[in-house]
Amino acid sequence: MLSTRNGAPVEAFAKSDSVIQGQSLKFHADDVQSRRLSAAWQARFQRKGKSAARSPFRVNSNQNSSGRAKPVLFYYNRKLDRSRPKIPKTLRNGFFNMKILVTGGAGFIGSNFILQQIQDESVSIINLDKLTYAGNLRNLDSLADHKRYTFVRGDIADRALVRRLLEEQVPAAIVHFAAESHVDRSIRGPEEFIQTNINGTFALLEETRSYWTGLSAEERDHFRFLHVSTDEVFGSLAPNDPAFSERTPYAPNSPYAASKAASDHLVRAYHHTYGLPVLTTNCSNNYGSFQFPEKLIPLMILNARDGKALPVYGDGKNVRDWLYVEDHCEAIATVLRRGATGETYNIGGWNEKPNIEIVEMICDLVDGLSPRLGAPRRDLITFVKDRPGHDRRYAMDASKIQRELGWRPKETFESGIRKTVRWYLEHDEWVRDVTSGSYRQWITTHYAD
Numbered sequence: 001m002l003s004t005r006n007g008a009p010v011e012a013f014a015k016s017d018s019v020i021q022g023q024s025l026k027f028h029a030d031d032v033q034s035r036r037l038s039a040a041w042q043a044r045f046q047r048k049g050k051s052a053a054r055s056p057f058r059v060n061s062n063q064n065s066s067g068r069a070k071p072v073l074f075y076y077n078r079k080l081d082r083s084r085p086k087i088p089k090t091l092r093n094g095f096f097n098m099k100i101l102v103t104g105g106a107g108f109i110g111s112n113f114i115l116q117q118i119q120d121e122s123v124s125i126i127n128l129d130k131l132t133y134a135g136n137l138r139n140l141d142s143l144a145d146h147k148r149y150t151f152v153r154g155d156i157a158d159r160a161l162v163r164r165l166l167e168e169q170v171p172a173a174i175v176h177f178a179a180e181s182h183v184d185r186s187i188r189g190p191e192e193f194i195q196t197n198i199n200g201t202f203a204l205l206e207e208t209r210s211y212w213t214g215l216s217a218e219e220r221d222h223f224r225f226l227h228v229s230t231d232e233v234f235g236s237l238a239p240n241d242p243a244f245s246e247r248t249p250y251a252p253n254s255p256y257a258a259s260k261a262a263s264d265h266l267v268r269a270y271h272h273t274y275g276l277p278v279l280t281t282n283c284s285n286n287y288g289s290f291q292f293p294e295k296l297i298p299l300m301i302l303n304a305r306d307g308k309a310l311p312v313y314g315d316g317k318n319v320r321d322w323l324y325v326e327d328h329c330e331a332i333a334t335v336l337r338r339g340a341t342g343e344t345y346n347i348g349g350w351n352e353k354p355n356i357e358i359v360e361m362i363c364d365l366v367d368g369l370s371p372r373l374g375a376p377r378r379d380l381i382t383f384v385k386d387r388p389g390h391d392r393r394y395a396m397d398a399s400k401i402q403r404e405l406g407w408r409p410k411e412t413f414e415s416g417i418r419k420t421v422r423w424y425l426e427h428d429e430w431v432r433d434v435t436s437g438s439y440r441q442w443i444t445t446h447y448a449d
Contacts (some may be wrong), residue, residue, distance in 0.1 A: 074214070099125075112326060124148035181230075227280045249399065313355070334405050351412070
C-alpha cells in the first residue's frame with residue numbers, strides 16, 4: 001500500500017481535515033503507483049470542473065541515494081504555488097500598482113471612492129456589493145467596460161465567495177465600506193444591521209486573516225485592511241463639549257451606531273490579537289452626489305424641488321459636522337497610503353451646523369436654481385416628532401489626520417452644498433431610478449403621522 005513517510009495510508013490523509021486545510025505532504029512510491037495516483041486525482045478534479053493543474057497532487061522528480069530519479073507526490077498548497085500573482089513590490093513606496101478589493105462599492109461613499117481612485121492608472125479595483133436598496137450600479141455606469149474595474153455581486157458574509165475572490169484576485173488592500181447605515185431604518189428593523197455590520201465584518205475579517213497569513217512576509221508587510229466607520233459610535237455631545245477625538249470613549253445610542261461600534265472593536269481586536277494590518281477611519285456626516293434620497297440633504301433637495309413638505313425632526317437644532325464625500329474619499333486614500341497600522345483617524349469637514357440651517361440653505365439654493373414655485377421654499381418646512389434616541393450634537397476633531405498625514409478638506413460647506421444641490425437637480429433620471437415604489441412606501445411609512 002502506498003504510504004506517507006510516517007507510514008499512514010494515503011486514503012486517510014486524502015480525506016482528513018488537516019490536508020484540506022492546506023498542509024503539504026510528501027509521498028514516496030514507485031513510478032507506476034505515483035503516476036496512477038496522480039492521474040486519478042487529476043481526473044477527479046476535472047470531473048468537478050477544476051483545473052488539473054490545481055489537483056492536490058503533483059509529480060516531481062527526486063533523486064534517491066542511488067541516484068535514481070524517484071517521483072514525489074505533493075499535496076497542493078497555495079503557499080507553495082510560485083505561479084500565483086504577487087502583490088507588487090512598489091507598494092513599499094506608496095500607493096502604486098495597487099489592486100483594491102472594495103466592499104459596498106455600489107453605495108454612496110463606496111462608488112465615489114471607486115470613481116475617484118480609478119482615475120489613477122496604477123490602481124485596479126474589485127467591487128463586491130450585495131446590491132441592497134441603497135446599492136446602485138448606475139453610480140458606476142462610466143466604468144462598465146473599464147479594464148481595471150471588476151464588479152462582483154455578493155455578500156461579505158459569504159465566506160466561500162470572499163475566500164475565492166481573495167485567492168484569485170490577490171488584492172494588496174481591502175477597503176471595507178459595506179454596511180447598513182441609516183439610523184431610522186435601524187430603529188425600525190435592527191436585525192439587518194447586526195447581520196451585515198457585525199456578522200458580515202466578522203466573516204470578512206476571518207477570511208482576510210486566513211488570506212493574509214498565507215502571503216509571503218513581504219506581501220504581508222504591504223497589505224492593508226481599511227475599515228470605514230462613523231462618528232455615531234461616540235454618542236452625543238452637549239453644546240459646549242469638546243469635539244470627538246480618537247480617544248473619545250464609545251457610547252453608541254442607536255442600533256446602527258452600536259453595530260458599527262461592534263465592528264470597530266472587531267477590527268481593533270484582529271490587529272492586536274492576530275497582527276492583521278488594519279486602519280480605521282471614523283467620519284462625520286457625508287453629503288454629495290449619489291447619496292440615496294432617504295438621508296437629510298438629498299431628501300430636502302428633492303422635496304424642495306417638487307414643492308413637497310420638508311420634514312425636520314424636533315426643533316431642528318440637532319447639530320452635525322458635514323463632510324463633502326469627495327473630500328472623505330481623498331482622506332481614505334491618504335490613510336490607506338500613509339496611515340500607521342492599528343491606528344484610527346477621525347475625518348471631519350470642520351462644518352458644524354444645525355439641521356434647520358442646512359434645510360434653509362437648501363431652500364434658498366433650490367429657489368435660485370429652480371425658481372418654479374410662487375412662494376419661497378422655506379414655507380415648506382414642517383417640524384415633525386423627534387425620532388427615538390436622536391443624538392443632539394456631533395462634532396469631529398480631525399486634527400490628527402491633518403497633523404500626521406497632511407489632509408484637510410478642500411470644500412467649505414457653502415461650496416460643497418451648492419455642488420450637491422446642482423447635481424441632484426441635473427440628474428433627474430438617476431433620481432427616478434432610485435426612488436422606486438418600495439422607496440416611496442418607506443418614506444410614506446416612516447413619516448406617517
